[in-house]
Amino acid sequence: MTQGRPLLNRRLADFGTTIFAEMSALALRTGSINLGQGFPDTDGPEEIREAAVRALRAGHGNQYPPGPGVPELRSAITEHQQRRYGLAYDPDTEVLVTAGATEAIAAALLALLEPGDEVVALEPYYDSYAACIAMAGGTRVPVTLHPHEGAYRLDLDELRAAVTPRTRLILLNTPHNPTGTVLTREELAAVAELACERDLLVVTDEVYEHLVFEGEHIPLASFPGMRERTVTISSAGKTFSFTGWKVGWITSTPDLVTAVRSAKQFLTYVSAGPFQYAVAEALRLPDAYFTAFRDDLRAKRDLLSAGLTDAGFTVFRPTGTYFATADIRPLGESDGLAFCRALPERAGVVAIPNAVFYDHREAGAPYVRFAFCKRVEVLADAAERLRKAFAH
Numbered sequence: 001m002t003q004g005r006p007l008l009n010r011r012l013a014d015f016g017t018t019i020f021a022e023m024s025a026l027a028l029r030t031g032s033i034n035l036g037q038g039f040p041d042t043d044g045p046e047e048i049r050e051a052a053v054r055a056l057r058a059g060h061g062n063q064y065p066p067g068p069g070v071p072e073l074r075s076a077i078t079e080h081q082q083r084r085y086g087l088a089y090d091p092d093t094e095v096l097v098t099a100g101a102t103e104a105i106a107a108a109l110l111a112l113l114e115p116g117d118e119v120v121a122l123e124p125y126y127d128s129y130a131a132c133i134a135m136a137g138g139t140r141v142p143v144t145l146h147p148h149e150g151a152y153r154l155d156l157d158e159l160r161a162a163v164t165p166r167t168r169l170i171l172l173n174t175p176h177n178p179t180g181t182v183l184t185r186e187e188l189a190a191v192a193e194l195a196c197e198r199d200l201l202v203v204t205d206e207v208y209e210h211l212v213f214e215g216e217h218i219p220l221a222s223f224p225g226m227r228e229r230t231v232t233i234s235s236a237g238k239t240f241s242f243t244g245w246k247v248g249w250i251t252s253t254p255d256l257v258t259a260v261r262s263a264k265q266f267l268t269y270v271s272a273g274p275f276q277y278a279v280a281e282a283l284r285l286p287d288a289y290f291t292a293f294r295d296d297l298r299a300k301r302d303l304l305s306a307g308l309t310d311a312g313f314t315v316f317r318p319t320g321t322y323f324a325t326a327d328i329r330p331l332g333e334s335d336g337l338a339f340c341r342a343l344p345e346r347a348g349v350v351a352i353p354n355a356v357f358y359d360h361r362e363a364g365a366p367y368v369r370f371a372f373c374k375r376v377e378v379l380a381d382a383a384e385r386l387r388k389a390f391a392h
Contacts, residue, residue, distance in 0.1 A: 011134045018127055019356045023340065030344040033382045035304075035370040036352045038177070038322060042375060044241035045282070045289065052245075052278035061273025067265055068257075069097025069249065069276060076280040077249050084209075085219050087227070093254040096261050099271040100246035101207045101235040106132045107264035108203045108231050108250065109171075113138040117168035122154065124357030124364055126177050126205070133171075141167070142359045145179055147367075150317055152179040152325075156190045163194065169201035170194075172220060175208035178357055178369040179325055180318020182215050192223035201256075203231045207248075210239045210290050213298045214319045221251070228253050231260060236279040238322075239293070241373075245275040297322055297372070300379055304372040307383020311390045322373040325354060329366045331390050336368045347389035349382050 006013065020037045027034035043049060055061055061070060068074065074091040081087040089095055098104040105128060113119065115137030121129050123142035133140045143162050145152040172191065174183040183191075195202050202220055209217045221230040235248035250260055301317075305324055308315045313326035333339045336353035344350055354367035372379060 011137065012131065015131050015134070019352055020127075023350050023352055026341070026344050027350040030348070030350075032344040032348045032350045033374075033378060033385065034350045035372070035374065035379075035382055036340075036350040038238075038371045038373060039243045040241040040373045041378060042241065045285070048240060048242070048278050048282045048285075051281045052275050055274035055277040060277050061275075063273070065270050065273040065276060067270060068092075068261065069095065070273070070280070072280040073097055073247075073249075073276040073283075076283040077251065080283045081219075081232075081251055085222055087219060087222055087251070089251045090254070094251055094257055096250045096257050096264065097276060098248040098250065098264055099268045100237060101205060101233050101248040102128050103246075103264065103267055103271075104233040104235075104248045104250050104260075105129065105171075105203065105205060106135070107260050107267055108233070109133055109136045109138065110267075111259045111263035112201055112203070112231075112256075113168055116166065118164060118166045119169055119171050120159065120162045120167055121171040122173060122176065123359060124178050124354050125171075126173060127357060129171055129173075130359075138168070139166070140359065144358070144360060144363055145176070145181060147316060147327075151319070152176070152181040152316060154181075154183060154187050156187065159191070160194055163198050163200070167198065167200060169203055171203050171205070173205040174220075175206075175212055175217065175320025177208065177321050178323050178352070178354055179316065180321045180323055182212050182217065182320040184215065185218055188218055188220055189223060192220060192226045195229060196225040199229075201229050201231070202226065203233065205233050207233070207235045207238045208321045209234055211294060211297055211322060212320045213294065213301060217320070231256055236275075236282060239290075240279070240282045242275070245272055245279070247272045247275050247279045300372045300374070300376065303376065304370060304379050304383060307379070307386060308370065310383070311386040313386075313390075322371055324370050324372060325367050326351075326370065327366055328368055334366050336365055340368055347385045349385050 023036040074095040078089045078091045109132045113136040231252045237243035316325045340353045352369045355364040358364035
């Protein structure tokens, strides 16, 4: 029928079933504790869930919502950016609501890249980055975050060297998944200086902005010269523990928002109508919610990190997100992919091998990622299983 031609186009030929699907299926098949995929095992605030129910019953968003997003949510997003970071945006021209941050990333790259444009991205990287760059016809240029003294750091010389005349944009993720690194003010200032000097666009994935345990989250758009060249992305899923609602957004200049919307309208057109009203209420929750949310995840980070250490792993203590990276070499292992595939049978726990987030696979080979966005009793059980399996 196809005369031998592959069905999947060559841009996506290297992208099969995601590691998350593979490991989640493995967890289900073996009855293991799933610390692989990053989704909470409890819902977010009850009042926000009820806000979605009210919107459904009132008929708000049950039909197509406005393309840029419902006005209530766009206004709440601009209020959030102003209140938290002193960044002023026009809700009518500088905000676009998307089907989660993943669609925002895809739409931004599809809109802003020409075939052959280079995209500098930090590795290890969230897996959709590679696929979205490929779909846009771009060329991925990884800059590796290196483990150093218990943390991951960005080598600014390597970043500068990665930029060529073909570079169109930098794709930046902070707080960073999977390493848990939060880029410092000095690192961000250097990125901003480079972007201005080389006239680059920057797409920033800031979905973990409210999960910073040490230091602070500083949007790149707040640096001099960066507001007009930065597409800032965030979402409700991670902050409010409603990952299934898939409500994300971008903030940027009118020209950049218009460009991204031109691509987004042919992806989902619109989505999550009633949930948009609920997320608008969520963004207006008092500061006490955000503080309690962060403190809860910090305690869970400490619980899992201690358990991994007791089991014999070397743990890179994350300063943000809800993932902890562990080195398996102290256990006599070196292949993270093989280790994770065997881990459910050995310990009844599922993790993710970091190597799948690297172009330089050897750099990530001995590292695995555990998610700690789970109930305390689940984390304690997982820690005990790992200790029994590996501690001597």
